Amino acid sequence: MSRLIAALLKAYRLVVSQLYLQTCRYYPSCSAYAIGSVETHGALRGVWLALRRLGRCHPWCAGGVDLVPTPENYRWWGRAAGTDGEDHDVSHETTPNHVPNVPACRGA
């Protein structure tokens, strides 16, 4: 099931994403996120995560880095730890002490 979904998403990326070039305000883009989440979390959780991401991604959100959470960090609601791409890079100049629970968007 999750393989089927991932294959469909890849086909989508090949065709539709090309049509509109990059429009996503996040890294990775929503479709890449969906593929990653389905591959790491299976069909059910993966689709749930992807749908939440899609809901988060709109013109009023700040965007930024939003990675697929690891299975240990999975939460059914709220932002999971270690998804902002900061955990591996404390020395970096921007906001090293990131609070993990701050949503990237208002109302997320």
Next chain:
Amino acid sequence: MDTVLAPLYFLVSWIMIGWHWLFADLLGIGHDGLNWTLSIIGLVVVIRVLLIPLFVRQIKSQRKMQLLQPQLRELQKKYKGDRERLQQETMKLYKNTGTNPFASCLPILLQAPFFFALFRVLDGIANEHPRGAFESQVSLFESARGAEVFGALLSDSFLATDVIQTRIIAMVMVAGMVSSQFITQRQIMRKNMPKESLEGPFAQQQKILLYVLPLIFLFTGVYFPLGTVLYWLTSNIWTMGQQLFVIRRMPAPGSEAEKAQQRRQAEKARRKGLTVAEPEEAPKVEPGQQNGEVEQTRQQPKKTSRAARKKKRK
């Protein structure tokens, strides 16, 4: 499905009926085929005008992007050769400075239900199954059922008909969709991208796209009713116009379009009898640089599993 979309059927059909009323009763155009054609175009106009605020937001954000250029170039130097990291850091920069040039896919997602609702409404007109406002407007339903342009019914589709005019018009519209998309794409590529990013994988993908897109449009053109195809064609043309406007007014630094803009400004200044300012030296652009029209210099992110990314970081 029908119950979920019922409100949209009403919305779409009322907008169409509204435009039809404007053209038929207020302006007194006696050709019902023309009236309904114009009402579908009107529907696109209504939806796209409602989406303009989103578009303006995007443009404003892109203008602010110019100010971020030095920081972006620094990042490019720092993460040379690591595309993925560069993308991450770029996104972080956008977030921290509150300038995200991307619109997200919401504007596109918002349009999809309208497109589908229109498809269902037109399909209903073709199959004598009134949907939305047409349920109560029998005479308008009959008028829409008989609406034809150049001998082709608007609710008819290429596959469902053996009327040659319908087929010809469907194919003409497919050609229109393909060429408008092609022009949009070409304008972005030729005019609004720094020369360096025209090479490499991105350009390759663009070439593949040039073959895949006509197939999609061809499928749409034979399967969907003429009215729906018209909706998509109009929408495409609108996008093309918007894109041309942006390229003219807000070209990406280092692109052909920017030079053209500087030439125009110099010309204008000369005609007004002012001193001619030499066009500024175009800023140096690194390969794959993301700038003003970042969405155009898109690189397909390489798919890696989280495990692989972790490995790379170590």
